[in-house]
Amino acid sequence: MAFEGLTERLQSAFSKLRRKGKITDSDVRDMMREVRLALLEADVNFTVVKDFVNTVRKRALGSEVLDSLTPTQQVLKIVNEELTNVMGDEAVPLNKAPHIPTIIMMVGLQGAGKTTTAGKLALKLKNEEHARPLMIAGDIYRPAAVDQLVTLGKQIDVPVFEMGTDHDPVDIVKEGLNQAAIQKNDYVIIDTAGRLQIDEKLMNELVRIKELAHPNEILLVVDAMTGQNATEVAKGFNDQLDITGVVLTKLDGDTRGGAALSIRAVTGKPIKFTGQGEKLDQLDVFYPDRMANRILGMGDMLTLIEKA
Amino acid sequence: AKSRSSFGARLNRFLARFRSVDDAFFDDLEETLIEADVGFETAMQITDQLRDEVKLRNVKKKDEVAKAIVAKMVDLYGEAGEGEDNALHFSTDKTPTVFLFVGVNGAGKTTTIGKLAHRFQEQGKQVILAAGDTFRAGATEQLVEWGKRVHVPVVTGPKESDPAAVVYDAVHHAKEQQADIVLVDTAGRLQNKVNLMNELAKIKRVITRELPEAPQEVLLVLDATTGQNALNQAKEFAKTTKVTGIVLTKLDGSAKGGIVLAIRNELHLPVKLVGLGEKMNDLADFDPNKFVYGLFKDLIVQ
Numbered sequence: 001m002a003f004e005g006l007t008e009r010l011q012s013a014f015s016k017l018r019r020k021g022k023i024t025d026s027d028v029r030d031m032m033r034e035v036r037l038a039l040l041e042a043d044v045n046f047t048v049v050k051d052f053v054n055t056v057r058k059r060a061l062g063s064e065v066l067d068s069l070t071p072t073q074q075v076l077k078i079v080n081e082e083l084t085n086v087m088g089d090e091a092v093p094l095n096k097a098p099h100i101p102t103i104i105m106m107v108g109l110q111g112a113g114k115t116t117t118a119g120k121l122a123l124k125l126k127n128e129e130h131a132r133p134l135m136i137a138g139d140i141y142r143p144a145a146v147d148q149l150v151t152l153g154k155q156i157d158v159p160v161f162e163m164g165t166d167h168d169p170v171d172i173v174k175e176g177l178n179q180a181a182i183q184k185n186d187y188v189i190i191d192t193a194g195r196l197q198i199d200e201k202l203m204n205e206l207v208r209i210k211e212l213a214h215p216n217e218i219l220l221v222v223d224a225m226t227g228q229n230a231t232e233v234a235k236g237f238n239d240q241l242d243i244t245g246v247v248l249t250k251l252d253g254d255t256r257g258g259a260a261l262s263i264r265a266v267t268g269k270p271i272k273f274t275g276q277g278e279k280l281d282q283l284d285v286f287y288p289d290r291m292a293n294r295i296l297g298m299g300d301m302l303t304l305i306e307k308a
Numbered sequence: 309a310k311s312r313s314s315f316g317a318r319l320n321r322f323l324a325r326f327r328s329v330d331d332a333f334f335d336d337l338e339e340t341l342i343e344a345d346v347g348f349e350t351a352m353q354i355t356d357q358l359r360d361e362v363k364l365r366n367v368k369k370k371d372e373v374a375k376a377i378v379a380k381m382v383d384l385y386g387e388a389g390e391g392e393d394n395a396l397h398f399s400t401d402k403t404p405t406v407f408l409f410v411g412v413n414g415a416g417k418t419t420t421i422g423k424l425a426h427r428f429q430e431q432g433k434q435v436i437l438a439a440g441d442t443f444r445a446g447a448t449e450q451l452v453e454w455g456k457r458v459h460v461p462v463v464t465g466p467k468e469s470d471p472a473a474v475v476y477d478a479v480h481h482a483k484e485q486q487a488d489i490v491l492v493d494t495a496g497r498l499q500n501k502v503n504l505m506n507e508l509a510k511i512k513r514v515i516t517r518e519l520p521e522a523p524q525e526v527l528l529v530l531d532a533t534t535g536q537n538a539l540n541q542a543k544e545f546a547k548t549t550k551v552t553g554i555v556l557t558k559l560d561g562s563a564k565g566g567i568v569l570a571i572r573n574e575l576h577l578p579v580k581l582v583g584l585g586e587k588m589n590d591l592a593d594f595d596p597n598k599f600v601y602g603l604f605k606d607l608i609v610q
């Protein structure tokens with residue numbers, strides 16, 4: 001790991017304190033600096049870090065840390081509690097429609113993993129609920145985007161509705177939904193082209209698809225390696241589409257994934273799934289506590305807190 | 309030289325909008341750099357260097373402070389920067405040139421190859437594309453589609469076949485045809501996947517076995533939206549394939565790609581090309597002045 005985790009950071013800050021004995025306000029300031037750095041190195045957005053550290057500092061200045069014999073552990077405990085607060089404590093399941101089909105729409109920046117995740121979700125629903133999903137190929141822009149979805153559909157034996165690349169995606173979705181109604185598919189997963197949240201024309205296309213399809217889920221797919229810009233991206237998509245959830249992809253890499261915290265903080269929307277590889281069975285539900293540990297690089301945090 | 313002075317002029321204007329170049333100014337500067345994904349360490353380094361420069365020159369008047377900072381920034385990140393070579397290199401004899409493209413999933417490798425093929429094709433060069441991603445669904449079709457768009461032939465292999473074999477075919481074919489340049493696409497891979505990284509090393513060896521001077525460029529494609537993990541990417545890909553330069557994609561978005569500064573500081577890898585959209589013309593040579601200006605853009609527009 002290239003970065004030091006928060007545990008090591010706080011411990012080395014604390015070893016300096018230990019020699020002095022009593023904890024002071026300035027010691028707390030030093031520890032907050034470590035918290036801030038750990039979060040920034042994990043790619044949590046600067047503004048989100050500021051707010052977060054403020055909250056932690058306020059609590060730390062209360063008696064629980066100042067009077068404690070184990071200030072490092074106390075600070076870790078507060079950080080963990082506050083982080084869990086932001087992340088939510090439990091995995092949030094997929095929204096379901098009262099009548100079939102449940103409609104799920106995948107949106108996000110270019111290359112985030114929408115098409116792959118569409119395939120993964122279809123497979124998951126098939127395996128876990130014996131569902132009969134239909135996928136709609138709504139990306140007419142990226143070369144061979146339709147081929148990609150069709151190939152994935154074949155791999156998992158899930159039908160794909162496509163009309164090539166010469167029709168308006170809104171019309172494609174409309175026809176696809178008709179077909180789903182006829183074939184009584186219980187889920188419809190709409191793949192859309194990657195786009196920048198600042199691209200008005202293409203964002204408007206998503207709004208039109210939303211108005212037509214009334215999806216039960218609009219999942220924003222985000223690359224876990226995303227940096228400071230995660231807040232802008234999440235805000236952009238959420239403001240224009242009122243997303244219902246987030247999928248964090250490529251978590252099989254060695255990124256800390258601070259984007260998870262940034263996105264939660266600015267949208268308040270739950271992260272529902274995580275991508276753990278390129279294969280179609282590599283989709284997990286999201287565990288907020290694991291994510292919190294990962295962001296801070298604190299594998300051993302829980303044991304430390306128990307000692308506190 | 310023209311773009312350099314215009315960068316200075318822009319930064320001057322930017323500085324003129326500040327009440328004074330005091331501590332608050334340097335705090336804002338640092339914050340701006342962090343939010344551009346420059347990384348905390350690098351942001352602090354740059355800010356400290358600028359602060360020192362202002363002290364060193366013992367300048368007090370606002371416009372002189374501004375000048376000192378502009379000069380230092382241009383020094384640090386201007387075109388001359390550390391004698392870095394951000395040009396693309398080609399074969400010096402009659403043998404074909406080979407560019408190998410590497411990077412994590414979805415960074416923009418295939419698209420960049422399409423755009424670069426277009427550029428070379430327009431220059432009258434004979435270009436061949438090698439569909440070295442035999443793994444991802446639709447990857448070969450995607451490159452073939454680009455080949456059609458820009459009128460360049462694509463060498464492909466069967467699905468799930470050994471990518472090194474496809475690359476061998478393409479290079480071999482290029483030698484026979486006396487083509488000018490081969491652009492080799494590879495599957496996206498995360499840098500912590502040992503097997504996949506070894507596969508990449510093998511692909512590179514196959515190229516060199518056929519053409520001892522090749523590949524002339526190993527280009528690491530980086531998504532500008534990426535945060536600190538890009539540094540790990542650069543380190544690991546450089547280790548396995550001796551990366552010669554970076555292509556920074558998706559700069560048309562709202563991310564600044566500041567992490568390349570940290571990569572440059574640590575690994576001295578120059579950015580050679582930038583991606584500015586999804587169309588065939590949305591590729592440009594890297595312009596450090598424009599890039600540095602982009603880092604501060606948000607502070608200027610008010």
Ligand SMILES: Nc1nc2c(ncn2[C@@H]2O[C@H](COP(=O)(O)OP(=O)(O)OP(=O)(O)O)[C@@H](O)[C@H]2O)c(=O)[nH]1
Pocket residue numbers: 108109110111112113114115116117139142145192193194195221249250251252253274275276277278413414444496498
């Ligand atoms: N390692 C890893 N790779 C992933 C994961 N999810 C997607 N990918 C890969 O990321 C790349 C981009 O995935 P796509 O599904 O094509 O992304 P997209 O958002 O549909 O891309 P556009 O349609 O071009 O916007 C592909 O190489 C995928 O195999 C994941 O969880 N882990």
Ligand SMILES: Nc1nc2c(ncn2[C@@H]2O[C@H](COP(=O)(O)OP(=O)(O)OP(=O)(O)O)[C@@H](O)[C@H]2O)c(=O)[nH]1
Pocket residue numbers: 110111142194196411412413414415416417418419420441444447494495496497529557558559560561582583584585586590
């Ligand atoms: N806005 C924008 N999109 C880009 C740029 N470069 C590539 N893209 C888009 O990013 C997505 C992924 O690009 P690809 O070229 O497929 O990326 P890749 O690295 O080959 O992906 P894998 O082969 O799956 O690893 C596509 O939707 C591209 O159109 C760019 O400079 N700007």
Ligand SMILES: [Mg+2]
Pocket residue numbers: 114115116139145191192193194
């Ligand atoms: Mg897609």
Ligand SMILES: [Mg+2]
Pocket residue numbers: 417418419441447493494495496
């Ligand atoms: Mg590709």
